Amino acid sequence: MNKRPLILVTNDDGITAPGIRKLIDVMKTIGDVVVVAPDSPQSGMGHAITVDSTLTVDKINGVNGEQAEYKCSGTPADCVKLGIREVLKRKPDLCVSGINHGSNASVNVIYSGTMSAALEAGIEGIPAIGFSLLDYSWGANFDNLESDIKKITLNVLKNGLPEGIVLNVNFPKSKNEFKGIKICRQAKGNWVETFDKRVNPMGKDYYWLSGEFVNLDKGEDTDQWALEHNYISVVPTQFDLTAHHFIQKLNNWDL
Amino acid sequence: MNKRPLILVTNDDGITAPGIRKLIDVMKTIGDVVVVAPDSPQSGMGHAITVDSTLTVDKINGVNGEQAEYKCSGTPADCVKLGIREVLKRKPDLCVSGINHGSNASVNVIYSGTMSAALEAGIEGIPAIGFSLLDYSWGANFDNLESDIKKITLNVLKNGLPEGIVLNVNFPKSKNEFKGIKICRQAKGNWVETFDKRVNPMGKDYYWLSGEFVNLDKGEDTDQWALEHNYISVVPTQFDLTAHHFIQKLNNWDL
Numbered sequence: 001m002n003k004r005p006l007i008l009v010t011n012d013d014g015i016t017a018p019g020i021r022k023l024i025d026v027m028k029t030i031g032d033v034v035v036v037a038p039d040s041p042q043s044g045m046g047h048a049i050t051v052d053s054t055l056t057v058d059k060i061n062g063v064n065g066e067q068a069e070y071k072c073s074g075t076p077a078d079c080v081k082l083g084i085r086e087v088l089k090r091k092p093d094l095c096v097s098g099i100n101h102g103s104n105a106s107v108n109v110i111y112s113g114t115m116s117a118a119l120e121a122g123i124e125g126i127p128a129i130g131f132s133l134l135d136y137s138w139g140a141n142f143d144n145l146e147s148d149i150k151k152i153t154l155n156v157l158k159n160g161l162p163e164g165i166v167l168n169v170n171f172p173k174s175k176n177e178f179k180g181i182k183i184c185r186q187a188k189g190n191w192v193e194t195f196d197k198r199v200n201p202m203g204k205d206y207y208w209l210s211g212e213f214v215n216l217d218k219g220e221d222t223d224q225w226a227l228e229h230n231y232i233s234v235v236p237t238q239f240d241l242t243a244h245h246f247i248q249k250l251n252n253w254d255l
Numbered sequence: 256m257n258k259r260p261l262i263l264v265t266n267d268d269g270i271t272a273p274g275i276r277k278l279i280d281v282m283k284t285i286g287d288v289v290v291v292a293p294d295s296p297q298s299g300m301g302h303a304i305t306v307d308s309t310l311t312v313d314k315i316n317g318v319n320g321e322q323a324e325y326k327c328s329g330t331p332a333d334c335v336k337l338g339i340r341e342v343l344k345r346k347p348d349l350c351v352s353g354i355n356h357g358s359n360a361s362v363n364v365i366y367s368g369t370m371s372a373a374l375e376a377g378i379e380g381i382p383a384i385g386f387s388l389l390d391y392s393w394g395a396n397f398d399n400l401e402s403d404i405k406k407i408t409l410n411v412l413k414n415g416l417p418e419g420i421v422l423n424v425n426f427p428k429s430k431n432e433f434k435g436i437k438i439c440r441q442a443k444g445n446w447v448e449t450f451d452k453r454v455n456p457m458g459k460d461y462y463w464l465s466g467e468f469v470n471l472d473k474g475e476d477t478d479q480w481a482l483e484h485n486y487i488s489v490v491p492t493q494f495d496l497t498a499h500h501f502i503q504k505l506n507n508w509d510l
Contacts, residue, residue, distance in 0.1 A: 046302030046332070047365045055450075055462040077301070077366075081448050082462065107378060110302045110494055111332075123362060123445045155508050164443070165498045183505040185497040188419070190378045193336050195310075207310040207337065236498040236505055239365055242440040243420045243491040250491055253410050255436040 005031035005093035005157055008083050008121070012042040012076045012100065012113025015060070015069065019099035022142040023131060024067060026149050027096060030157070032067075034092070036083035038113075039071035043102070047116040048075045057082050076117035084124060094157060095121035098131035099142055099149075105132075105170045105223040105233060106187040106215065115168055119239050122166040127156050129166065130237075134227060135173040145171050148181065148232055168235040172227045182231040187222035189215040260286035260348035260412055263376070265334045267297040267355065267368025270315070270326045274354035277397040278386060279322060281404050282351060285412070287322075289347070291338035293368075294326040298357070302371040303330045312337050331372035339379060349412060350376035353386035354397055354404075360387075360425045360478040360488060361442040361470065370423055374494050377421040382411050384421065385492075389482060390428040400426050403436065403487055416491075423490040427482045437486040442477035444470040 007027045011020040015037035027033045036057065056073045070087055072079045076097065084091055097117040104112040114130045121128035131149060133140055152169055161167070168186075172178065193211035200206055215224045223233035262282045266275040270292035282288045291312065311328045325342055327334045331352065339346055352372040359367040369385045376383035386404060388395055407424055416422070423441075427433065448466035455461055470479045478488035 041307065044304045044306035046300070046304070046371060048301040048303045049299045049366050050464055051299035052296065054453075055464060056460070057462070078464070081464065082450065085448050086450050086452070086462070107494065109496055110374065110378070111304055116301060119365065123365070151510065155510060159508060162498075162501060165501055168496075181510040183502050183510075185499060185502065186495055188495075193340050195337065195341050197341070198309075205311070207312070207341070209305055209310060209333065209336065234505065234510070235496075236501040237496045238498040239362065239496070240441055240443075241364055241423075241490075241492045241494070241496070243417075243493040244440060246417060246420055246491040247438050247440065250438040250489065253414060255406060255410060255438075255489070 007031045007033050008088065008092040008095045009033055009035045010037045010076055010079045010097050010117045012038065012045060014038050014041045015071045017101065018138060019101050019142060023096060023099050026146050028067060030150065030153055034088060035067060035069040036072055036079045036087050038076060038079060039073055042075050042113045044111050045075045045113040045116065046111050047077055047119065049077050050074045055082060057086060076113040077120040080117050080120040091124060091126050095126050095128040096131065096153065099145065100132035101138065101140055102136040103132060103134045103170060104130060104168060105227055106189040109168055109186060109237060115237065118166045122164065123239060127161045129153065129156060129169060131169045133171045133173065152234065164238050164240055165236050168237045170223060170227055170233045172230050174230050176230065178232050179230045182226040182233055184223040184226050184233045184235050185221055186235050187215055187217040187224035189213060189217060189224065262286045262288050263338050263343065263347040263350045264288055264290045265292045265331055265338065265352050265372045267293065267300060267331045269293050269296045270324065272356060273393060274356050274397060278351060278354050281401050283322065285405065285408055289343060290322060290324040291327055291334045291342050293331060293334060294328055297330050297368045299366050300330045300368040300371065301366050302332055302374065304332050305329045310337060312341065331368040332375040335372050335375040346379060346381050350381050350383040351386065351408065354400065355387035356393065356395055357391040358387060358389045358425060359385060359423060360482055361444040364423055364441060364492060370492065373421045377419065378494060382416045384408065384411060384424055386424045388426045388428065407489065419493050419495055420491050423492045425478060425482055425488045427485050429485050431485065433487050434485045437481040437488055439478040439481050439488045439490050440476055441490050442470055442472040442479035444468060444472060444479065
């Protein structure tokens, strides 16, 4: 690619989150950046889209004033759709989402607004990467991620990605140097919820969703394993959900 | 299975939708039914979960009074989580979601609240099926789906489903008899959006998301093909999003 690539940047923590500010800074060293991101946090939104209410998208002054930035009232997937059709009026060369404040490894990919934006770009045929750091705090330190984000992004721009595949990149929370980048599969695991039941001032029960992630996977080729051992995990992630290997068995059912 | 199975029924169109009322009626002929469904429509919610606000779940009088029914303020995935942990206090033998008013074939599975409920149950290790009819109207006729829903459900109860797989079942909109049930893969396709841009009374632009589904897949083994040819489509659907076939190639990158 000779000319500078056009890069769409989005996230699910909202346009003011420290994670996306860092990602914008890194992408500006690689290409021309346009930001279309939610105007408020959208964590846990999965691949939601806004079908029964209206959407707004407003140009704002970028924090450093060098890139076009738009805040959108919708979900991360909405941001990508609106970004392509209404803001850019063309497909960007790359879409990056994040840096998420918190893990999108293992089954978290399913609930992830960050990854839904990357997958939406992938559905549109745009190479896409979601970046996440295993640190939920707003004050997380993103500085030591820069060189690896750049390396992975340049590899995607150089090699491209096959149709139907985007990358899910997670960084361990670590004060030490990362051991390197590991290509992984998504670990089997799930959240064991504990609903925190409370009573409101009117005497009515309500719940807060809470819980703990349980890794059910003993494999050493998973994203969870890599992250627990201070590696950066890269999972090629697809939106064809067909369990192809089970089709033949189903054909033997009495249907 | 000797005793009657315990069946959790949910959907994304809301607990009063005609589609879920029909699904409840069919399930009552098979097992003991408990309904936990959204109190309002949740279409397009993808795999959203409620992490930054509270949830309520209220027992209501079932329309026919024979089954326990609960309306929940959350998303379809929330309904499954709350249904298992707080309402049933145990895993049901089966979870069914739908009957959705509209298609969840091809890439629609990604945006589908109906299928997110089924996938959430699958993550919990519960056999699960999402049912959808290719008719968005509230007055859609679900009567001719009964026997096939029952046949598919009884097969799942008899054969079980492998870990990590749920079924995505779509019915064509048809006045004629269905040609049969076809086991399919998810067709490649995407939505080409046309944002309907309007101006509000205060002079500010806003958008309605609209668009058209484009089938990019010429295969005759896809759900789109089956549905267009008046077959019922059954796609085994998984929540391991790893593109396993691309892992080896990625290991050759300069990372």
